[in-house]
Amino acid sequence: MGIVRKTKAVNTVLNIFEHNNEAKSVVNLIELVKGEMNKTTVYRILDRLEQDGTIHCFNGKDGLKWYAKCNGCSENHHYDLHPHFQCTNCDKVECLSLEVKIPSLKNHKVDTTDILLMGQCSDCLT
Amino acid sequence: MGIVRKTKAVNTVLNIFEHNNEAKSVVNLIELVKGEMNKTTVYRILDRLEQDGTIHCFNGKDGLKWYAKCNGCSENHHYDLHPHFQCTNCDKVECLSLEVKIPSLKNHKVDTTDILLMGQCSDCLT
DNA sequence: GGTTTAATGCAACTAAGTTGCGAAAGTAGA
């Protein structure tokens, strides 16, 4: 069970994800809402939104937690196995709607993948 | 510049990687050599061995640092862009000699990838 | 409005990883 009460803090976090489509690191989110809510609250809201299938979580290049909006996930069905791209210059992270084919592995059962591409984003290329 | 002096501590760490081919988390390595050397030393030796192209570093599923032996890398050439597999049951990590094709991204320059497959390893499947 | 209980704030904690500095130990050359 994720979000059951639409608190002020929940709405603030939701607004951040609604307003632009970029992924956000937890560190950045905490910074963004500083003064408005406690960091513990941020972590707990993100947990609940993830359970609901509203956002999904993944690790950035430094092993930090990042979150981004889901697209058609629900509490029961999470299907955001898409890869992510992180710019080595500006650190920005994007969700990619690419399909990456994973060759099958004998004697292994692959349930999920975590694919991070790194390099220069379009802003930093010019 | 990586390793310049073959100290006792360096040999201990090297032996761990020589003796079996598995990837090791830094946390696990520190545990393994507890009593023999300080954790700061472990971090510093791993840094130097990585610079030399002796081992390579990547993030496990929890965002922790893992290291494994390189295969034919040198100080000047690092080419271990292979994917890794981590068992969700026993946490073991393996280097995979798979080639994963990444579709090209327009307006992006992809320099490197970090691909982690997760699921059940052969030991945990039976 | 009053009651219930989820959600929040706060402070204290855990754990990974880093830094600075004085002491110890490789290494090369005499």
Place this chain on the structure above:
DNA sequence: TCTACTTTCGCAACTTAGTTGCATTAAACC
């Protein structure tokens, strides 16, 4: 083998991400 030079190490203190327990606050439902 001894010395001198410089890398490496140990230690303690620090930084930062993330977690936990508990008392207080505020949604939601009547």
